[in-house]
Amino acid sequence: MSAPAPRVPRVLSIAGSDPSGGAGIQADLKSISANGGYGMAAITAITAQNTRGVHGVHVPPAAFLAEQLDAISDDIAIDAVKIGMLANADVIRTVAAWLGRVRPPVVVLDPVMVATSGDRLLDADSEAALRDLLPLADLLTPNVAELAVLTGAEPATGWAGVLAQAETLSTGSGTLVLAKGGHLAGDLAPDALVDASGRGRLTTAALFAAVVKEAEGNPRFVEFGGARIETTATHGTGCSLSSAIATLRVSRGEWVPAVREARRWLREALRHGESLEVGGLGAGPGRAGHGPVHHFAGLWSRGGLETAPTAAEVEADWWGGIADVRAGIDDLPFIRSLADGTLDRGAFLGYLAQDALYLRDYARVLAEASRLAPDASAQAFWAESARGAIEGELELHTGELAASDSPATSGVRDLEADRATTAYLDHLLATAARGEYSVLVAALLPCFWIYTDLGARLGAGGFGDAPLRADHPYAAWLATYRDPAFAIATRRAIEIATDASSRATPEVRARAAQAFRRSAEHELAFFAAPLAEAAPLTEGVLLSS
Numbered sequence: 001m002s003a004p005a006p007r008v009p010r011v012l013s014i015a016g017s018d019p020s021g022g023a024g025i026q027a028d029l030k031s032i033s034a035n036g037g038y039g040m041a042a043i044t045a046i047t048a049q050n051t052r053g054v055h056g057v058h059v060p061p062a063a064f065l066a067e068q069l070d071a072i073s074d075d076i077a078i079d080a081v082k083i084g085m086l087a088n089a090d091v092i093r094t095v096a097a098w099l100g101r102v103r104p105p106v107v108v109l110d111p112v113m114v115a116t117s118g119d120r121l122l123d124a125d126s127e128a129a130l131r132d133l134l135p136l137a138d139l140l141t142p143n144v145a146e147l148a149v150l151t152g153a154e155p156a157t158g159w160a161g162v163l164a165q166a167e168t169l170s171t172g173s174g175t176l177v178l179a180k181g182g183h184l185a186g187d188l189a190p191d192a193l194v195d196a197s198g199r200g201r202l203t204t205a206a207l208f209a210a211v212v213k214e215a216e217g218n219p220r221f222v223e224f225g226g227a228r229i230e231t232t233a234t235h236g237t238g239c240s241l242s243s244a245i246a247t248l249r250v251s252r253g254e255w256v257p258a259v260r261e262a263r264r265w266l267r268e269a270l271r272h273g274e275s276l277e278v279g280g281l282g283a284g285p286g287r288a289g290h291g292p293v294h295h296f297a298g299l300w301s302r303g304g305l306e307t308a309p310t311a312a313e314v315e316a317d318w319w320g321g322i323a324d325v326r327a328g329i330d331d332l333p334f335i336r337s338l339a340d341g342t343l344d345r346g347a348f349l350g351y352l353a354q355d356a357l358y359l360r361d362y363a364r365v366l367a368e369a370s371r372l373a374p375d376a377s378a379q380a381f382w383a384e385s386a387r388g389a390i391e392g393e394l395e396l397h398t399g400e401l402a403a404s405d406s407p408a409t410s411g412v413r414d415l416e417a418d419r420a421t422t423a424y425l426d427h428l429l430a431t432a433a434r435g436e437y438s439v440l441v442a443a444l445l446p447c448f449w450i451y452t453d454l455g456a457r458l459g460a461g462g463f464g465d466a467p468l469r470a471d472h473p474y475a476a477w478l479a480t481y482r483d484p485a486f487a488i489a490t491r492r493a494i495e496i497a498t499d500a501s502s503r504a505t506p507e508v509r510a511r512a513a514q515a516f517r518r519s520a521e522h523e524l525a526f527f528a529a530p531l532a533e534a535a536p537l538t539e540g541v542l543l544s545s
């Protein structure tokens with residue numbers, strides 16, 4: 001039994017809108033999604049901005065923000081909140097009142113004041129109101145400039161100064177602070193979690209720390225190092241990072257792993273930001289702005305964009321994709337004459353002899369599928385099918401072939417596989433040798449599926465009444481393929497193979513579809529062979545012992 005899937009963190013962003021998509025709620029929703037959360041957004045302000053700057057800000061009435069917040073919290077359990085641009089004191093008070101009522105388990109506050117472009121995003125006279133909001137958060141993520149404003153100091157010019165201000169802020173607000181080095185000069189872009197609140201939030205988390213520094217007064221620093229990434233795509237880094245941390249704090253349960261993972265993700269997004277080619281249109285020299293980070297760089301390259309088909313969709317695709325092969329099989333003189341009973345007995349026995357030869361190696365390939373199977377149920381199924389194929393082969397020797405009056409049937413064991421049998425087996429053995437389970441089971445499937453389908457249609461009068469007559473010369477053979485147990489096995493084989501393909505990567509799925517079709521084509525050639533190239537079962541085609 002597999003463990004239940006972990007619940008998806010429900011994360012609310014309370015922030016401004018950036019129509020260019022790089023910062024604000026747009027960045028937050030992308031960041032939350034990229035980090036495995038369900039994103040929601042209550043909009044505090046609507047900005048008109050692009051990668052070069054903010055042209056305008058419209059702040060809807062704070063009462064309407066309250067309505068948005070209540071609509072969400074009345075209906076949805078919120079696991080984490082990320083707070084970004086708050087615009088003015090009314091908005092701040094509305095958010096503070098809502099937080100006081102709802103108190104979500106994780107609150108990350110990015111005290112947005114000034115955009116990367118230098119434009120103000122918070123009224124200058126609202127800084128006091130913002131300070132009052134700080135204690136309601138669990139984590140503050142100010143940049144260098146914001147840290148300076150919040151501590152009433154000059155912006156720090158070095159990392160030690162940033163850490164000192166972060167400590168001051170943490171002590172004053174009683175919250176954890178993430179000090180960010182993004183705006184410092186130099187080759188490094190370090191961040192650090194600073195907990196001087198005395199609430200010991202980092203005690204457990206510090207176990208995970210790469211570097212834990214004990215400083216005077218015993219505040220705790222957990223530092224995250226990293227080289228500065230050479231890029232202009234830094235618009236929205238603060239928004240993206242704080243949303244990622246809020247989301248990952250829910251799924252990881254601790255601050256340090258959440259920050260470490262969020263930073264790793266953001267750094268990948270930063271490295272690929274410029275590839276988006278967002279911004280810079282018509283910019284004169286020196287006006288090129290800051291493009292967004294690529295929030296989905298990792299997901300798109302590793303997860304792919306293709307929608308995975310369900311097993312039922314794979315089944316329909318595969319079966320529909322061999323409609324021409326199936327029609328070809330139905331039209332074969334071998335199948336037609338087998339159905340109406342006019343098939344030459346020698347040709348029939350020749351077919352059975354090839355079938356026996358086929359089953360011997362088919363059983364080995366089924367056993368290989370069992371070896372590769374990812375779970376016990378599939379492992380048992382393929383092993384059982386291998387046993388069935390071996391039994392089928394033995395039955396052929398003791399049944400139809402042994403009973404035949406041909407003097408040569410005793411030499412079946414030494415009979416050589418004809419071209420069609422050899423080609424089919426080569427395909428199956430080569431697929432097995434490549435060791436890709438989902439491709440292998442797709443290759444094994446037509447033998448189950450096409451026979452079951454043929455047997456069912458022969459038995460249901462699809463080829464006329466002749467196959468239903470008890471005195472049909474090949475009644476015993478027809479009965480084998482109508483066997484309900486075989487139909488059940490076929491259903492299970494279809495389920496296993498299509499399920500494996502629906503979960504596989506697009507590349508593996510394409511190889512599986514091709515292997516399935518190849519096997520179906522070999523089935524056609526196999527049925528065509530007895531009346532096409534191989535002579536009936538006579539001493540001429542047997543290497544009798």
Ligand SMILES: Nc1ncnc2c1ncn2[C@@H]1O[C@H](COP(=O)(O)OP(=O)(O)O)[C@@H](O)[C@H]1O
Nearest residue numbers: 143180181182183189190191228229237238241
């Ligand atoms: N060029 C860069 N290379 C690596 N990391 C960066 C770079 N610029 C910003 N960061 C990281 O992005 C995050 C946001 O930091 P920062 O730019 O200081 O905040 P804000 O966007 O709020 O101004 C931090 O983790 C910081 O270390």
Ligand SMILES: Cc1ncc(COP(=O)(O)O)c(N)n1
Nearest residue numbers: 016023024115116235236237
């Ligand atoms: C709506 C909105 N919120 C926040 C920021 C800050 O983002 P950054 O500091 O990365 O430019 C922004 N530019 N716009």
